[in-house]
Amino acid sequence: MAKVKFFGEESIPLEMHKVRIVQKLNLPPVERRLEAITEAGNNTFLLRNADVFMDMLTDSGVNAMSDQQLAAMMIADDSYAGSATYTRLESKLNEIFGMPFFLPAHQGRACENILAQVLVSPGSVVPMNYHFTTTKAHITLNGGTVEELVADAGLEVVSVHPFKGNMDVAKLRDVIGLHGVDKIAFVRMEAGTNLIGGQPFSVQNLADIRRVCDESGLMLVMDASLLADNLHFIKEREEACKDLSIREITRRMADLCDVIYFSARKLGCARGGGMCIRSEELYRRMRGLVPLYEGFLTYGGMSVREMEALTVGLEETMDEEVINQGPQFIGFMVDELVKRGIPVITPAGGLGCHINAMQFVDHIPQAQYPAGALASALYIAGGIRGMERGTLSEQREPDGSELFANMELVRLAMPRRVFTLSQVKYAVDRLEWLYANRRLIGGLVFTEEPEILRFFYGRLAPVSDWQNELVAQFRKDFGDSL
Numbered sequence: 001m002a003k004v005k006f007f008g009e010e011s012i013p014l015e016m017h018k019v020r021i022v023q024k025l026n027l028p029p030v031e032r033r034l035e036a037i038t039e040a041g042n043n044t045f046l047l048r049n050a051d052v053f054m055d056m057l058t059d060s061g062v063n064a065m066s067d068q069q070l071a072a073m074m075i076a077d078d079s080y081a082g083s084a085t086y087t088r089l090e091s092k093l094n095e096i097f098g099m100p101f102f103l104p105a106h107q108g109r110a111c112e113n114i115l116a117q118v119l120v121s122p123g124s125v126v127p128m129n130y131h132f133t134t135t136k137a138h139i140t141l142n143g144g145t146v147e148e149l150v151a152d153a154g155l156e157v158v159s160v161h162p163f164k165g166n167m168d169v170a171k172l173r174d175v176i177g178l179h180g181v182d183k184i185a186f187v188r189m190e191a192g193t194n195l196i197g198g199q200p201f202s203v204q205n206l207a208d209i210r211r212v213c214d215e216s217g218l219m220l221v222m223d224a225s226l227l228a229d230n231l232h233f234i235k236e237r238e239e240a241c242k243d244l245s246i247r248e249i250t251r252r253m254a255d256l257c258d259v260i261y262f263s264a265r266k267l268g269c270a271r272g273g274g275m276c277i278r279s280e281e282l283y284r285r286m287r288g289l290v291p292l293y294e295g296f297l298t299y300g301g302m303s304v305r306e307m308e309a310l311t312v313g314l315e316e317t318m319d320e321e322v323i324n325q326g327p328q329f330i331g332f333m334v335d336e337l338v339k340r341g342i343p344v345i346t347p348a349g350g351l352g353c354h355i356n357a358m359q360f361v362d363h364i365p366q367a368q369y370p371a372g373a374l375a376s377a378l379y380i381a382g383g384i385r386g387m388e389r390g391t392l393s394e395q396r397e398p399d400g401s402e403l404f405a406n407m408e409l410v411r412l413a414m415p416r417r418v419f420t421l422s423q424v425k426y427a428v429d430r431l432e433w434l435y436a437n438r439r440l441i442g443g444l445v446f447t448e449e450p451e452i453l454r455f456f457y458g459r460l461a462p463v464s465d466w467q468n469e470l471v472a473q474f475r476k477d478f479g480d481s482l
């Protein structure tokens with residue numbers, strides 16, 4: 001894709017694959033969309049797929065698989081213990097990351113559970129570039145706290161910084177000094193930093209963090225769930241890595257880490273997860289929890305078919321032409337939105353396109369969840385399901401007060417190799433309409449608020465009649481069109 005130039009003026013991302021299996025989609029009329037989002041309590045997690053046209057909720061477990069992955073699933077070796085499938089997966093991970101020990105888990109958060117149970121205790125501090133929802137939940141559940149040390153550029157919505165996921169090295173030194181080495185459970189670097197817009201860190205930054213860890217005898221843990229996107233950006237943007245292969249860059253990163261864990265729902269385009277571990281002592285401490293929470297050590301809650309698909313998917317991740325498709329589609333969508341003046345995080349990151357709701361609906365106070373309201377409005381406008389990534393996705397403070405998020409984003413994930421360019425253009429069109437009518441959008445209020453991870457299944461209602469007004473405007477502008 002990157003290597004193909006167009007003769008004409010238009011330069012669009014070109015797919016380096018062809019579609020061989022398709023799934024029919026349904027686009028219900030706007031009145032039904034209003035009904036559906038009301039039934040879902042204005043929470044896009046609670047919509048039913050049958051009501052969704054473009055599912056941009058997540059890139060988790062919904063990436064298109066390759067013919068080679070599907071073929072590999074047929075030779076999976078079904079056995080509780082000692083499966084040849086497991087051996088193939090373990091060797092592939094060992095080949096790619098060069099770490100001697102591996103523990104399988106059913107998905108990324110399961111790795112976080114085990115890591116936190118073993119390494120975090122009451123009073124522990126975990127410095128990281130930025131938190132992920134499930135990561136933070138597991139750390140706090142075990143009595144620890146999270147210190148977010150992303151460099152200031154990471155939180156600037158509009159930027160040309162190539163590595164907004166970088167950690168601020170000086171801040172790390174300060175935090176270690178402040179709490180003392182003994183309190184620090186480990187240092188965590190998240191590749192393709194999810195909640196700030198799928199933004200990468202550089203190999204140089206990882207090396208700098210490693211140096212600080214070495215000075216203090218701290219462990220460096222990488223969350224590699226979104227490593228594929230991060231690798232693509234390093235290859236594109238980091239001068240020192242320009243001539244390295246994706247495999248070489250991966251190894252260079254892995255060599256700097258003590259533990260690499262991942263969600264295989266993203267990395268490797270399958271479903272599952274696991275932890276690659278350098279120290280035998282740590283491996284032994286963590287191992288006991290795998291049979292307890294996940295399954296026996298040679299499957300860890302994954303089906304053997306998924307493990308085969310993952311093994312192939314990991315190998316395919318080492319192919320530049322495979323991992324660049326997602327980021328390039330996202331880059332296209334972000335460019336189109338910027339051209340239309342729609343506020344979006346720049347530069348384009350991996351995993352999806354992130355609409356800046358703080359600006360899009362700047363008339364909605366943070367206490368009325370602007371990003372949640374925009375996600376609900378976008379579903380009404382186009383049957384497009386995005387995800388709130390703002391205050392709603394935070395947990396309340398221990399005293400019950402709201403913790404206002406740094407950013408109010410609607411994430412429109414781009415599942416890898418799933419959508420066509422015309423579908424992406426449709427999403428841009430509906431966003432353009434919504435932006436022209438943004439003053440119609442109002443806030444949301446909780447009607448049912450769970451205590452933990454409330455964004456997954458909490459229910460909300462509009463603060464006024466704004467949703468009916470939005471539907472009326474849609475009918476006025478689009479006639480009887482879907």
Ligand SMILES: *Cc1c(COP(=O)(O)O)cnc(C)c1O
Pocket residue numbers: 060107108109110132134135190194223225226262263264265266272273
């Ligand atoms: C998705 C994700 C996780 C959690 O993985 P699951 O498989 O969904 O449990 C952890 N960290 C990051 C950065 C992620 O994107």
